Amino acid sequence: MNDEELLDELRAAAAQADPVPDLVLRQARAALATRDLDAELADLAFDSALAAAGAVRAEGDDVRLLSFESPRVSVELQVEYADGRVVLRGLVTGATGNAVIEVAGERHTRPIDDDGWFTAAGLPRGTTRVRVTAADGTTVTTGWAGL
Incomplete structure (x- = not known):
């Protein structure tokens, strides 16, 4: 198993054990999508x-x-x-x-x-x-x- 495969497995485990709340994801996307420099x-x-x-x-x-x-x-x-x-x-x-x-x-x-x-x-x-x-x-x- 190479480093990238290990990281993929760790990401999947973290997403399953402690997923990011939907509201946090929506607000993060909104902040990036609506920025106007x-x-x-x-x-x-x-x-x-x-x-x-x-x-x-x-x-x-x-x-x-x-x-x-x-x-x-x-x-x-x-x-x-x-x-x-x-x-x-x-x-x-x-x-x-x-x-x-x-x-x-x-x-x-x-x-x-x-x-x-x-x-x-x-x-x-x-x-x-x-x-x-x-x-x-x-x-x-x-x-x-x-x-």
């Missing part, structure tokens, strides 16, 4: 989950607010949790067209209305980001956030 990153400016870490939250308070900012675009997100799914409402300043929500290996495209709003309901929970196109044509992507 030319996109401008909108940094996280505010996360109500972090701001409220030391505060007492009301019972049943299932709303989270996130703000992302770049030199060209700002994206405000309101996240609501219901029945294990996510409703995402966004307000975009400095961009038009569509918002592309990437979560758990899926892409959901929603139009940005004339007032800058978009809504996506029934999204799975998971690491999420939003991609928009600025008025000058630059692609702007929020950082990944666990929702």
Whole structure:
């Protein structure tokens, strides 16, 4: 048995004894498939989950607010949790067209209305980001956030 055959047998044994969870594989594929090296990153400016870490939250308070900012675009997100799914409402300043929500290996495209709003309901929970196109044509992507 040569080294390559031994490695193949070890890989098969490891895959059978302790397989990589499906969610991990989907998110890894999504991260690689959706990378855009030319996109401008909108940094996280505010996360109500972090701001409220030391505060007492009301019972049943299932709303989270996130703000992302770049030199060209700002994206405000309101996240609501219901029945294990996510409703995402966004307000975009400095961009038009569509918002592309990437979560758990899926892409959901929603139009940005004339007032800058978009809504996506029934999204799975998971690491999420939003991609928009600025008025000058630059692609702007929020950082990944666990929702």
